Amino acid sequence: MLGQDRFCGDALPSSDVSAVLGGPGRLAQSGLYEESDPYYSFSCKVQRTSKFVGGDQPLLEAELSFDKADFGLGASRLWKNASASSYFIGGATGAVSQTQAWVLLPTGCAKEVRPASQQAEIPVLKMNLTRGSSNPAALARAALATAQHVAAGLGCTDTNALKMPARLQGPVGDTSPADLCGMKGFQLPEAALVKGKAEPGTAHVTGRGSRTRVCDIMLQGPGEPRISLAVSDDPAVTKALRRDETATQGSGRTVTACSSGDLYVGVSFNDAYRDVLLDQGKDTYETARSALFTSFQHAAGKDFGCPTGGE
Numbered sequence: 001m002l003g004q005d006r007f008c009g010d011a012l013p014s015s016d017v018s019a020v021l022g023g024p025g026r027l028a029q030s031g032l033y034e035e036s037d038p039y040y041s042f043s044c045k046v047q048r049t050s051k052f053v054g055g056d057q058p059l060l061e062a063e064l065s066f067d068k069a070d071f072g073l074g075a076s077r078l079w080k081n082a083s084a085s086s087y088f089i090g091g092a093t094g095a096v097s098q099t100q101a102w103v104l105l106p107t108g109c110a111k112e113v114r115p116a117s118q119q120a121e122i123p124v125l126k127m128n129l130t131r132g133s134s135n136p137a138a139l140a141r142a143a144l145a146t147a148q149h150v151a152a153g154l155g156c157t158d159t160n161a162l163k164m165p166a167r168l169q170g171p172v173g174d175t176s177p178a179d180l181c182g183m184k185g186f187q188l189p190e191a192a193l194v195k196g197k198a199e200p201g202t203a204h205v206t207g208r209g210s211r212t213r214v215c216d217i218m219l220q221g222p223g224e225p226r227i228s229l230a231v232s233d234d235p236a237v238t239k240a241l242r243r244d245e246t247a248t249q250g251s252g253r254t255v256t257a258c259s260s261g262d263l264y265v266g267v268s269f270n271d272a273y274r275d276v277l278l279d280q281g282k283d284t285y286e287t288a289r290s291a292l293f294t295s296f297q298h299a300a301g302k303d304f305g306c307p308t309g310g311e
Helices: 014-020 136-153 177-182 235-242 271-279 282-303
Strands: 026-035 041-049 059-067 086-089 094-096 100-104 122-130 167-169 171-174 199-206 212-220 226-232 253-258 261-269
Touching (some): 041 136, 086 212, 226 271, 253 282
Antiparallel strands (some): 026 041, 086 094, 094 100, 171 199, 199 212, 253 261
C-alpha cells in the first residue's frame, strides 16, 4: 500500500519502519512532538493500521530522554535483561533487543539544554516496540536514524559518534560457575550468598566483541533474586559517568583510571535480592554489597587489563 515516504519529522524512512513493523496494513504516524528553542523534547509513534486485521497492531515509539549513561546496563523495571541485548560494535554506543533499543547521543552539543537538567544526565534516544517483535538489526537501524535526527536538533556536529555499528554483539549464554560472567576465576563472594534464599544459580553474559559487557546472575531463591554486573571502557560511557557525582563505589557504580583509559564498573540488584539481604540485617546488606562490588571490580580490571583492577 502506498503511504508516507518518511515518518517522525523526516527522521525515519518508510523502509526502516516497514522492516520493524512487519505485516499487512499501511503505516500511520499517530503522534509527533518536537520541542525547539531550546530543543529538548522529541517523541513519535508509528503503527500498522488495517481494516482487515483484527486486534491491536504493533506500535513503534521513539523518544528523546535524559538519563544517566548506564541507565540500560543494570537492574531496571523498564529495561530488563540487559545481558540478553545485543550491543553495538564499531559505531554509535547503544544496545538493542527484539523489542527495545537505546542510543547514547553526544554530550555538550550546542542546543543541549533542558529545564531542571542534571549534570549526571545525558541525552538518549530510546525506541520501544509493543505488541510485536523485530529483527534486532532492523530495530537498530531505525533507532540510529532517529538518533541522528534528534542529534541534529540538539546541534551536535560530531557525526562520527552516531555511525551505524559494524555489527551487533549478542549474548553468549550461560557461563561456568568457576569463571562467572566469562571472567577467569571470578566467583560470587560468600558474603553475597544466603543459604536457602540466594544460592549460586546461572549467569548470562554478552560476548566480548563489544566494549560494553553485561552479566545477569540468576540466583536460586524465592522471588528470583538477580544480580546485574556491567563493565565498559567505551569513552561515551566513561566520560559521561565522570560527570556523575553519584557514581561512587558506595553506590555500586564507578569509573577507574587505567593506563589505557577509563573503566566503568557497575553492580546492581533486583528488589528480590535486595530484600533477601536486608532481611538478614543492614550490616549483612552492606557487607554483601561491598564484597560483591570489590570482587567484581577486581575481576573486571584484570579482564580488561587495568593495572589498578579494583585493588
